[in-house]
Amino acid sequence: MEILAVMVAGVLVGATVFPARLKGLNEKLTLAATALLIFSMGVLLAGRDAFLEELGTVGWASVLFCLVPVAFSTIAVYGLTNLFLSDIARRPAGPRVAAAQD
Structure with a gap:
């Protein structure tokens, strides 16, 4: 739980307080921290005695x-797309689209 709190705090600081000119450095540090987190989780899992049995x-x-x-997100996006963007699919194509199709 602490890991999630630190990650949320990092996102909030990066989005609000961190200067825009250091955005590239911030992205690199975030990538390095995420890689370290994934590596640490792998080390913790592999260190278990019954890891292969639990795998x-x-x-x-x-x-x-x-x-x-993934399934519920796909269903939600499909439903919301049909609800809010259904009128876009019914519109006739503009002159640029018709010319591109020819």
Whole structure:
């Protein structure tokens, strides 16, 4: 939980307080910190005694934690697109689009 709090604080500081001229440096530091976080998580997992035995269970749990949000996000985007952008699909193509299709 502390990791998430630190990451949210970093995003807020980067978006509001951090000077725009140092944006490139901020992006590089963020990438390095994220890589270090992923590496540290891998080291912690690999350090477990029963890691190989737990890998099957952890793998399926990870697949579910990935696929369920992706499925619901896709459904939400599809529904919201149909709700708010359906009139755009019904509009006739403009002269530039018609010329490009010819």
